[in-house]
Amino acid sequence: MSSAIPHTSAQVETSTQKKPKARRIFHWQAALCLVPFALLFYFFQLAPMIWVLMNSFVYEGDVAITHYSDILESTFMRQAFSNSLWLSFWSSVAGLVVAVLMVSSLRRVPSRIRNAVIAFTNMSTNFAGVPLAFAFIIILGVNGAFTLLLKQYGFIEDFNLYGKWGLLTLYIYFQIPLAVLLLYPAFDALEDDWQAAAALLGASTRQYWQRVALPVLSPALLGTFIILIANAVGAYASVYALTNGNYNVVTVRIASLVSGDLFLEPNLAAAISVLLMVLLAIVTVVNQWLVARSYHGKA
Known part of the structure; x- marks a missing residue:
């Protein structure tokens, strides 16, 4: 029969001193692991933003707001922002609606089909840029296979892939997979018993969702x-490859000012980028306010 070994007060004090010391060492190790991420964040996120902000106020060697006034007074630049926001808003709305229908349907199918659809969706998010534009030209171009088929059966008379409706179709396509991947985990919060309980209480399917x-x-x-709005506003490669830079959106304008063949105005491009960031920041603040209200309403 083993006997318990009594702990002296000195031993207890020593053990309690070792725990904070070990905890401090663990905290330092965790902090050191964050150093590479902090460096990457600074050099590839924070430093470029600071450079863009500072250079947006440089005009012919002086500090001025001339670039901002030129942008706000330019009808061409206002059209670029209008086109970008129009494409971003409606493609985000359409992509979100389709994604909600898809994800809610995936909850009712067998797991094998669900996993296959999610894997295909994950692959589709990486299908963008020039390959996506080329695929749309083959399918929905002037002589595209699907365009000719719809014309043959009289569903459409004409479809311009290189106009705003064609670009909207392209935007919706690459918005849907991203929306599905983002919403799929959120739908796990819905319990299957809730809809059954609502039905027992006399609620219709529409009332349950509402x-x-x-x-x-x-x-x-x-x-x-x-x-989705941020993803659409920042889209560049697909739009440029499809329209060859002939459609007026903000990203194409920024690229033409920093890598154009005629003239280069990186400071003006920086000012456009700052205005674009301000717009996205406003949208984000409004979103956080709406989210906070929704949480408050449920509480």
Whole structure:
């Protein structure tokens, strides 16, 4: 029979001193692991933003707001912002609606089909840029296979892939996979028993979604909507490859000012970038306010 070994007060004090010391060492090790991420964040996120902000006020060697006044007074630049925001907003709305329908349907299918769809969606998010533009030209171009088929059966008379409606179709395509991947985990918050309980209480499917599901999903829906807008506003490669830079959007204008063949105005491009960041910041603040209200309403 083993006997318990009594602990002296000195031993207890020593053990209690070792625990804070070990905890401090662990905290330092965790902090050191964050150093590479902090360096990457500074050099590739923070430093470029600071450079863009500072150089946006440089005009012919002096500090001025001339670039901002030129942008606000230019009809051409206002059209670029209008086109970008129009494409971003409606493609985000359409992509979000389609994604909600897809994700809600995926909850009702077998796991094998669900996993296959999610894997295909994950692959589709990486299909962008020049390959995506080339695929759309083959399918929906002037002589595209699908365009000719729709014309043959009289569904359409003409479809301009290189105009705003064609670009909207392109934007919606690459918005849907991202929205599905972002919303898929959020739908796990919905319990299957909720809809059955609502049905027992006499609620229809529409009332269940209006009164139960959508209020629960509203923070995720709003957050996904903001990410989709930012994703669409920053799109460049697909738009440029499809239109060869002939459609007036903000990203194409910025690129033409820093890598154009005629003239280079990096400071003006920096001012446009700052205004674009301000717009996205405003949208993000509004989104956070709406999310906070939704949480407060549910509380």
